[in-house]
Amino acid sequence: MKTGKFSRRSALAAGLSGLLLPQIAWPQPTERELEGGIGGTGIVGVLTEFGSLIVSGNRVQTDGQTRFSDGFGVMAQSDLRVGDSLTVEAAGPKEALVARRVHVTYPLVGTISGLSQTGGLTVNGVSVRAPGGWAGLSVGDRVAVSGLWRGQEVIASRIAPTERTDDLISGDVAQAFTSIRVGPVRLRGRGIAGLPDGSFASATGQFDPESGRFRVTDLTNTRFVGAAGALTRLSIEGFLAPTRAAPGYRISGLGHSFERRLDLSPYAQGRVLFNGGYTGRFAAETALVLPAGRSERRRVLRNLAAG
Structure with missing residues (x-):
């Protein structure tokens, strides 16, 4: 079982303990992998701040070849905002990542159909918890939810x-x-029948609040498109959800499965940052339980990016 920068130095600098995932061991990476010569890094999480992009504890540079998009098409880098939920494909070593693709992956875009006194709202039939509250929003407003x-x-x-x-x-x-x-x-429309269980999908169309069904007019079933070449590492911020398949959990909304031998039960209740290898399954090597509070979580992720 190996110990990397994330699990010790960076996590300690952030003021938390980085935890090696139990009951798993992986071969040491080759010299070329350590130099960043093979493969890319896939990052999924929330944009914490600028000065390059800080996403899920990673500092990612951009250049003239970086492509920016969202679920509706091409966008400009200047359209990005702190809090956007991003999928990033980056090349280079951990300390010098350069984004080849930055995609704003909205879980939901639609009409607010309900507001609760506890600060939640409903969009496309999905309950949305808004830690900052919904001041200024009203039923009938059109919103993009990150x-x-x-x-x-x-x-x-x-x-x-x-x-x-x-x-x-x-x-x-x-x-x-x-x-x-x-x-x-529930989805309806052409193209959905071939979607594998547990995979990722992004659908545009129209949600019918009467039936609770989403009529699909356009469908994408890949989260990563190969913009940085074949991925060999993942860095994912998210919540675990139980599944019948081994190892018993997957990251909600990700669309990629964990390596089957991992013991993920210690991380089932919180918001966690996972890092590790990717070979078609996510061979997570470290897990960092993140603070629930937004400002404290931002501080931790900033320190990780700096470390």
Whole structure:
């Protein structure tokens, strides 16, 4: 079992303990892998701040070749905002990552159909927890929700007004009998029948609040597109959700499975940053339980990026 920079030095600098995942051992990486000569890094999490991009404790540079997009098409780097939920494909070693693709992966874009007194709201039939509250928002407003899935709900990191008329939902695919869902929402439309259970899908179309179904007009079923070449590392911020397949958990909304031998039960209740190798399955090597409070979590992730 190996100990890397993340699990010791960076985590301690952040003021927390980095935990090696139990009951697993991986071969040492080759010299070329250590130099960043092979493969890319896939990063999923929330944009913490600028000065390069800090996402899930990673500092990522951009250059003239970096592509920026969201679920509706091409966007400019200047359109990014702190709190956006990002999928990043980056090349280079950990200390000098350069983004080849930065994609704003909204879990939800749609109309607010309900507000709760506890600070939550409902978009596309999905419960959204808004830690900052929903002041200034009203039922009927069109919004783009950034954040992370936690089971069947979304923990928002940013809720922004939008002029988009198409709805969007993205996350894990769940199949049950003839039903295909993302989160709690049933999908309808061409192309969904071939979606594998547990895979990632991003669908645009229209949500029908009467039936609770999402009519798909356009569908993407890949989170990573190979912009930085074949990925050999992942850095993922998220919440675990139980699954029948080994190792018994997956990261909500990610669409990629863990290596089967991992013991993830100690991390089932919190918001966790996982880092490790990727060979078609996520061979996570370290797990860092993140603070629930936004300001403290931001401090921890900033320290990780600096370390």
